[in-house]
Amino acid sequence: MxxxxxxxxxxxxxxxxxxxxxxxxxxxxxxxxxxxxxxxxxxxxxxxxxxxxxxxxxxxxxxxxxxxxxxxxxxxxxxxxxxxxxxxxxxxxxxxxxxxxxxxxxxxxxxxxxxxxxxxxxxxxxxxxxxxxxxxxxxxxxxxxxxxxxxxxxxxxxxxxxxxxxxxxxxxxxxxxxxxxxxxxxxxxxxxxxxxxxxxxxxxxxxxxxxxxxxxxxxAAALLAAPALRAWLPRRRRDTHKGQSGRVLCVGGDHGGGGAIVLCAEASLRGGAGLASVATRAGHVPAIVARCPEVMARAVEGTGEFAPMLEAAGVVACGPGLGQDEWGGALFRRVLASGRPLVLDADALNLLATASHALPVPADAILTPHPGEAARLLGIDTAIVQRDRFAALARLVDRYACTVVLKGAGTLVGAPGQVPCVLAAGNPGMATGGMGDLLTGTIAAMRAQGLPAFEAACAGALLHGLAGDAAAAHGGQRGLMPSDLLPWLRHFANPGDE
CATH class of the missing domain: 3.40.50.10260 (YjeF N-terminal domain)
Known part of the structure; x- marks a missing residue:
């Protein structure tokens, strides 16, 4: 660190x-x-x-x-x-x-x-x-x-x-x-x-x-600020190839949720992952390919089609647009059993909060809840989470024995045996749908490039926050969209080139 x-x-x-x-x-x-x-x-x-x-x-x-x-x-x-x-x-x-x-x-x-x-x-x-x-x-x-x-x-x-x-x-x-x-x-x-x-x-x-x-x-905590990125994201070697930068599999996009999973995949590429794949509903594949041809999108209507994608993945980002119906639940169960490093967000967290889904022990996982999702994971009210965010983070880390990113104003990152980190980046303009999907892909990119789970979560959250601040500075906070951050993710993912 x-x-x-x-x-x-x-x-x-x-x-x-x-x-x-x-x-x-x-x-x-x-x-x-x-x-x-x-x-x-x-x-x-x-x-x-x-x-x-x-x-x-x-x-x-x-x-x-x-x-x-x-x-x-x-x-x-x-x-x-x-x-x-x-x-x-x-x-x-x-x-x-x-x-x-x-x-x-x-x-x-x-x-x-x-x-x-x-x-x-x-x-x-x-x-x-x-x-x-x-x-x-x-x-x-x-x-x-x-x-x-x-x-x-x-x-x-x-x-x-x-x-x-x-x-x-x-x-x-x-x-x-x-x-x-x-x-x-x-x-x-x-x-x-x-x-x-x-x-x-x-x-x-x-x-x-x-x-x-x-x-x-x-x-009690450490402050996550821009200078830390240089240690996590050094300049790449001249002979680097895409396989060394990792492969992220993004799982989600049930009917009506295709935008969430493509944002996740694009963020993983802008964050530096070498390859990004998407497992989603068939109806979303043409739109994903048209928007971002660099993403390898595949229709998955059953778990049999899903197995080869899981086998090839280095890191799995699961949850954006996943839904909580049988399709999403079946994919989520396979993700949990895959043994791959995981980044779980959105509906993956909602499924995890139910008694029928549980993380393996030990789990190589990063959870990225907002306060409402954190409350569901802990079985408490959102107001209790917000009243003492450090305590809520500690409870999540203890209950799920993995790295946790508690989103919100002053995002917190914790993990077993680690001093929590507080993010000194981000702004109210980022309080809009899709920002969490972008964060999921960014953290997955950090994990795919070889960072341990806690450091990947810290680096990804910091990269995401800095990108949000830069995008807001070039147009204002109100009306900021997740896609506005994509060019800035690439910019801040290369601190050694400045």
Missing amino acids: PAMPVLHDSTAAREIDRQATLALGGDGYVLMQRAGMAAWRVLLQRWPQAQRVLVACGSGNNGGDGYVLARLALQSGRRVRVVHPADGGPRTPLAQRACTEYVAIGGHVDVFPAGLDDADVIVDALFGIGLAQAPRDGTAALIQALNDTGAPVFSLDVPSGIDADRGSAPGAAIHAQCTLQFIVAHAGLHTGAALDHAGELLLDPLEVDATRYEGSAPA
């Missing part, structure tokens, strides 16, 4: 903070002052013309960071107001110390609903990583009022109201334009609802080397 930026959960973040404080002689105020100063630097860079600064402070140490920033802003000549909820005055010793120093130089503290004067920028220092439930009524009302001002919001460490571990918003939550994380990056801010609340994510280590504490504070 290539080196990737690491993400931590709140337990690890607290442990690193504790050990860093001990290394500094036990005075946590040193780190608090560094955090306030780091935040003040960002505010000056992002909003240099801001003269009216409103700082919303909570009762804990995140509020203390806000009081430090407020003091620095006041000392610089800005007009500063600090506001806190009625039950949210400083309570920790460090926050009280920071508040006292702010007040000592003439700083003023208001209790909400007072204090919400016009501001050029709002600093959100209400909650840090400690949020475990929805904000209470008074704080929720303050959060909503801050969002309603229309002023840009700058969050310290975590947008208040967002769960830093899960990425969910159990209640009212700040919508920030920018969030500055301290010491470590938080896993939850890269997936789920957090992506709509955090804005641009920045990180200041506060002069702390978090890698020193890996033994007692391991990473």
